[in-house]
Amino acid sequence: MNDDHHPTPPDHCALDLGDHDAPHQQADARVVHGLLRMLDEGEPTRVASRIDRATAAVRSLEGGIRFVGTTVGTRVGTRVGTRRRTVRETLAWIGGSAGMAAAIALALLLFPSSTEATALAALNSMRSAARTGGRCYDILVMPNRDAAIAAERGRGDAPERGRGDGLRRVGELRLGAEGRWTLTLVKPRGHPSDPPPPGGRPPLERVVLGFDGNQYWVVGPRGTIRRSDSQRALGRAFPGLVEAGILDSPMDETDGDRVSEPTSFETLGYLSLSSVLDSLQRGYTVSFDSRTDAENSLDRPITVVQARRTDSQADGAPQSVRLVADSTTLEVISVRMTWGNDLPQGPNPANRPPLPGQPPKAVLIRQVPRGACEEADPQWFSPDFHRSNSDDSVQRPR
Amino acid sequence: MSPKASDIFDILIRQHADMLSAFIYSMSFDRSEVDDIFQETIISAWTRIDDFDPSRPFAPWLRGIARNHILAAARKNRRYRAHLHSLLEERVEEQFGRLDRESGDSFAERIAELKRCIARLHAEGREAIELVYIRGVDLPVAAESVGAADETFRKRLYRARLWLAECLKGKEVLA
Numbered sequence: 085m086n087d088d089h090h091p092t093p094p095d096h097c098a099l100d101l102g103d104h105d106a107p108h109q110q111a112d113a114r115v116v117h118g119l120l121r122m123l124d125e126g127e128p129t130r131v132a133s134r135i136d137r138a139t140a141a142v143r144s145l146e147g148g149i150r151f152v153g154t155t156v157g158t159r160v161g162t163r164v165g166t167r168r169r170t171v172r173e174t175l176a177w178i179g180g181s182a183g184m185a186a187a188i189a190l191a192l193l194l195f196p197s198s199t200e201a202t203a204l205a206a207l208n209s210m211r212s213a214a215r216t217g218g219r220c221y222d223i224l225v226m227p228n229r230d231a232a233i234a235a236e237r238g239r240g241d242a243p244e245r246g247r248g249d250g251l252r253r254v255g256e257l258r259l260g261a262e263g264r265w266t267l268t269l270v271k272p273r274g275h276p277s278d279p280p281p282p283g284g285r286p287p288l289e290r291v292v293l294g295f296d297g298n299q300y301w302v303v304g305p306r307g308t309i310r311r312s313d314s315q316r317a318l319g320r321a322f323p324g325l326v327e328a329g330i331l332d333s334p335m336d337e338t339d340g341d342r343v344s345e346p347t348s349f350e351t352l353g354y355l356s357l358s359s360v361l362d363s364l365q366r367g368y369t370v371s372f373d374s375r376t377d378a379e380n381s382l383d384r385p386i387t388v389v390q391a392r393r394t395d396s397q398a399d400g401a402p403q404s405v406r407l408v409a410d411s412t413t414l415e416v417i418s419v420r421m422t423w424g425n426d427l428p429q430g431p432n433p434a435n436r437p438p439l440p441g442q443p444p445k446a447v448l449i450r451q452v453p454r455g456a457c458e459e460a461d462p463q464w465f466s467p468d469f470h471r472s473n474s475d476d477s478v479q480r481p482r
Numbered sequence: 483m484s485p486k487a488s489d490i491f492d493i494l495i496r497q498h499a500d501m502l503s504a505f506i507y508s509m510s511f512d513r514s515e516v517d518d519i520f521q522e523t524i525i526s527a528w529t530r531i532d533d534f535d536p537s538r539p540f541a542p543w544l545r546g547i548a549r550n551h552i553l554a555a556a557r558k559n560r561r562y563r564a565h566l567h568s569l570l571e572e573r574v575e576e577q578f579g580r581l582d583r584e585s586g587d588s589f590a591e592r593i594a595e596l597k598r599c600i601a602r603l604h605a606e607g608r609e610a611i612e613l614v615y616i617r618g619v620d621l622p623v624a625a626e627s628v629g630a631a632d633e634t635f636r637k638r639l640y641r642a643r644l645w646l647a648e649c650l651k652g653k654e655v656l657a
Contacts, residue, residue: 105644111573112647112656113640118508118574119596120615120643122500134517135499138524139492145528209497212588262594387493414496 132413203370203389209414210389210407211361214259219415220457221257223267224450255290257357257451264465265358266294292470295358301467309467357416357451364391364405373406385411410453419449491531495524498541500589505545505578509552509571511562519555523548541582545575580657592655599649607642614639 105113121127255268269291289305301311364370373388391405402421409416463469502523506516526547527534534543549571556562581592600611613624625635650656 107567107569108573109644109647110567111570112577113643114508114570115574115577115656116596116643116646116650118504118506119593120611120646121507121513122504122593123597123616124618125616126618127503130517131499131503134503134520135495137517138495138521139488141521141525142491142495142528143488145525205497206493208588209493212497212500212590262597263591411492414493 203372206372206387206389206409206414207361207364207370207391207407210409210416211358213409213414214357214361214416218261218456219259220454221259221451222454223255223257223269224448224452258457258464260465262297263358264295264297266292266465266470268292268470292467294465294467294470296465296467303467303470307471309471311467357419357449360405360407360419360421361416363401367401368393368405386417387411387414415451415453417451417453419451421449488528491528494540498544500593501541501578501582502544502548504589505574506548506552508574508578509549511556511559515552515555519548519551522551526551539582542575542579545578549575577656581655595650595653595655596646599646599653602649603642603645606638607645610635610639611642611646 255270256266258266258268260266270288291305292303294301294303299311299313301309303309368391370389370391373390387409389407389409391407393401393403404422406418406420406422407416408418461469499520502520503516506519506523507513510516510519523544527544530547534540553571581589600608603611609628610624613619613627614621619627621636621639622632625632628635630638647656
């Protein structure tokens with residue numbers, strides 16, 4: 085790196101030819117050059133590798149550097165035996181010294197008083213990961229509160245793949261470039277409480293939700309297309325989804341009515357991860373959930389962020405949202421949304437709050453990353469594509 | 483159990499990795515240096531975290547560290563020294579400051595705007611950009627593939643970047 089006769093060629097593109105241009109023009113061309121480098125097909129892999137190397141280096145330093153003396157910035161890189169000393173302990177080390185002001189500043193950045201800020205940083209990273217195009221996920225939606233909660237408690241945060249485990253595999257989430265996405269939901273035709281047809285499984289029907297970069301849209305089971313600038317408004321404007329029982333849960337037996345869990349209307353707007361993450365930008369306090377070790381049955385580290393609503397007037401918004409992400413990629417693998425007793429009242433039973441004494445309603449959505457998926461048809465994110473491909477012979481999920 | 487400081491620092495790194503990489507590409511003269519400069523920047527940031535004023539945004543502080551490493555590397559190389567220019571460096575920082583000024587918009591959204599601008603670029607410029615930046619073809623090979631002299635192709639590429647900069651200004655992504 086410091087050799088005048090460096091063996092690797094320079095970045096020809098970086099050595100600009102704009103000698104006749106003003107410095108600001110040359111600089112702008114260089115900024116664009118840097119941004120363009122991020123478009124290289126191999127760049128995401130290189131960035132991931134840089135992160136891995138850098139985080140490994142930081143972790144190796146975490147226990148090895150301690151602060152000594154009373155002047156901020158006087159540091160001696162010293163191994164502290166075999167025990168890893170954390171920066172938190174380092175702060176205690178310099179407690180009472182003139183370095184305390186800086187320590188407090190650091191604590192504001194890193195520790196509990198700023199937990200929300202750092203959790204927000206994690207949340208933003210999850211949001212960025214959720215906008216990475218060319219990714220596909222298997223989606224499981226568990227709208228039944230008991231099943232959702234029991235599954236979460238009993239199985240940790242491990243996503244499920246198989247059938248016959250009481251969890252319903254619902255469909256596929258596909259993320260495209262520039263924020264486009266589709267969510268394909270599949271369910272057996274008819275209401276869950278309907279008796280099975282003689283001689284086999286009921287046929288499946290499909291609803292596809294999506295965002296084409298400009299508008300949200302839904303293609304119903306009969307090919308009807310609705311569009312809206314608001315995903316949640318779209319949910320309200322499409323009662324056919326509720327009538328079709330696309331997302332509703334088994335009967336609520338407490339009063340004998342067919343009462344949907346709060347999926348159909350109110351949570352339709354929250355079924356795509358990006359909209360969940362967007363909604364948490366306002367009206368919620370966020371924090372890390374540190375009780376993850378006991379819950380985590382994955383063989384990889386996870387990051388858990390808990391968001392609690394502060395605005396009680398938020399129409400239909402979940403009271404709390406718990407996001408579990410793979411710590412390496414910050415891809416969200418599980419979302420649990422909980423509604424309390426402040427669900428908006430309305431004529432639709434979907435909006436009916438839980439009865440007094442009942443636990444809050446919950447919806448658990450699990451995403452099983454399939455990794456990078458092949459480029460979809462260019463028209464994939466258009467609702468017309470799914471209407472033209474809509475028929476009754478929907479294939480059963482794997 | 484509270485998250486460890488390094489866990490939190492990891493999150494900050496992940497959040498800023500794309501931006502930092504793009505900044506280093508913008509300022510650096512040698513692609514092979516980018517990985518090392520990124521690494522050195524992060525380690526410096528970690529060991530100097532107590533110098534950081536948490537009342538100020540994190541990204542410019544991180545870029546300041548990266549800039550010092552980039553300039554230190556460039557000064558050691560005679561070939562690049564002539565390209566160092568404080569006005570240029572300040573302007574690059576100004577533009578990156580603009581890129582992360584609007585909270586709530588991710589870096590990926592800025593890149594999406596860039597793609598939209600590329601789609602509007604004239605055919606010759608778009609071809610040059612796609613060959614070199616998206617398909618990763620070395621500049622001399624790309625020039626040969628389109629039947630242009632190296633110098634001609636480099637100028638074409640440079641003019642295309644200037645046009646893209648103007649396009650991004652029109653979208654208020656750059657200042």
